[in-house]
Amino acid sequence: MSILAKHTKGKGGPDKIFRISGMAKARAAEVGKENITNATTGAFLDGNGHLITLKTVEETVKEIPFSEAAEYATIEGSPAFIEAAIEASFREYRPNAFIDGVATPGGTGGIHHALFNYLDDGDTAITMDRYWAAYKSICRETGRNFDTFVMFDAEGNFNVQGCIDKLREYAAKQTNVFLIMNTPANNPTGYNVKLNEWEAIMAELTAIANNGRNNVVLLMDIAYIDFAAPECRKVFQLFNNLPENFLVLVSFSMSKGYTMYGYRLGCLLCVSSNKQEVEDFIAVNKFSSRATWSNCSRLGMLVMEKINGDPVRKAAFRAEQEQLRLSLLKRAELFMKEAREIALPVCPFDSGFFVTVPTEKAEEVAAELRKSDLFVVPLGEGANAGLRIALCAIPEEKITGIPQKIKNALDAVGE
Ligand SMILES: Cc1ncc(COP(=O)(O)O)c(C=O)c1O
Structure with a gap:
């Protein structure tokens, strides 16, 4: 019998996002990260998979004496x-x-x-x-x-x-x-x-x-x-x-x-x-x-x-933030344009890190996509299910062709 308190019953279990990003990392170790697309991570990454950071923020951090920050x-x-x-x-x-x-x-x-x-x-x-x-x-x-x-x-x-x-x-x-x-x-x-x-x-x-x-x-x-x-x-x-x-x-x-x-x-x-x-x-x-x-x-x-x-400093920071926003938007515009051209259904998108493709067979479609080394997160159940594609984590050159891959996977599972 577990020592855990009764109220903890049902807590825990695998986190879906970490599980699938774990699969992507394991596959990248096998075939090289340039040969897979990991669209699971909720962080804004550059083409090498490194976190994009704001220079104004980094410089400000470096100016603060450790004894003050600590x-x-x-x-x-x-x-x-x-x-x-x-x-x-x-x-x-x-x-x-x-x-x-x-x-x-x-x-x-x-x-x-x-x-x-x-x-x-x-x-x-x-x-x-x-x-x-x-x-x-x-x-x-x-x-x-x-x-x-x-x-x-x-x-x-x-x-x-x-x-x-x-x-x-x-x-x-x-x-x-x-x-x-x-x-x-x-x-x-x-x-x-x-x-x-x-x-x-x-x-x-x-x-x-x-x-x-x-x-x-x-x-x-x-x-x-x-x-x-x-x-x-x-x-x-x-x-x-x-x-x-x-x-x-x-x-x-x-x-x-x-x-x-x-x-x-x-x-x-x-x-x-x-x-x-x-x-x-x-x-x-x-x-x-x-x-x-x-x-x-x-x-x-x-x-x-x-x-x-x-x-x-504030004006420089805001200008940098705005650049970041626009560069992320470019990724999304590319995805949405290709999706429109092939009539791939996508939830209404305006801005942000992710797009969602609605599909009731999200788990199956995500598994199908993994066969071609594209890793996305299946979310929700039934009518609100869908694939979350983290455009923040993939560079423009890897976005080209993703809508078509998703459409093919939807067709393959009969959606
Ligand atoms: C919708 C939403 N709200 C809030 C957060 C909170 O993030 P943090 O606790 O890092 O500020 C996140 C982070 O992923 C998020 O996606």
Whole structure:
């Protein structure tokens, strides 16, 4: 009999992404990495498979004395770091509201605290059915349930009505209605929820907040925001003057946008028209940080402070970030063009690290593709299944021909 506590039953098991990327690595060791295509990794890599990093960030890191970086940070994060995270998230679209934040180890930490502190045991968080798998794991870890709505309707539009129906369903079942929106540059589809779609969702959330029974918590996961056009931030202007029982949480991450994946720093921001709600947010989340990871990367904080505090450095950083975004977009445009030419179905894509090819036989198609040394991740089940292709991990020259390979594999398994 295992010594593990009862509540751990069912946890563990292989992580699909790591399993398939393990297969790709094993195959690369056999035949040479230039002879395989590993489209599994969620990091922006160059043609040699090396991590692409931002020079402005690297230089800033190198300027910080080790003795300064090695010190403990405060649990909630320095005020200059929090301000830098607010500025990086919202830029000129900062909502007219009380805003504050707590440091977290990456966006993951912010998602953890949001789910833990704004849902009761057994309550349910809602998101779209094409989602980042860690949401479900965090819900499992914290004793919360997880439910989804179908992300795209039959015409391939974002399924606003499906979202609204799901919100109403849970408004009737629990006090806090909790919606996770991973946009822009959604993982795994690359979809950006459009302003008119946001307006409809916000109208429903506001109506729920005003119904006299419910509170609303909207968690925006903006891990990939710097890979979408900067104007996508317009949506933040919809968070002006919200009802006092409608809380917006924004999970900011330095991993992708600052290419500091392994440094583990993010910030959970709280946006509210009620000052007391923001004060409570800080007190409770600071406590949760103390009770989990304690404090976060001081080096990461100093990097953000230095970039945000120096207009010249900030302009150079933003220009470099923009170059990175455009070079990633080129990969996606190439993929989408070839897909269109052969009528390969692809989920609507705007920006980001991944594209998704919907197929109910995702496992079989992925296995078929591995026969020609193309490694992609099969995700989901049934109608929401698909292949996630990490364009961030493969250079343009390897993208050419991938849509055709996928089409052939779909044909081979009878899809
Ligand atoms: C959708 C999404 N949200 C959040 C994260 C959080 O990443 P991190 O904890 O490194 O900031 C990731 C990372 O892969 C992600 O894909």
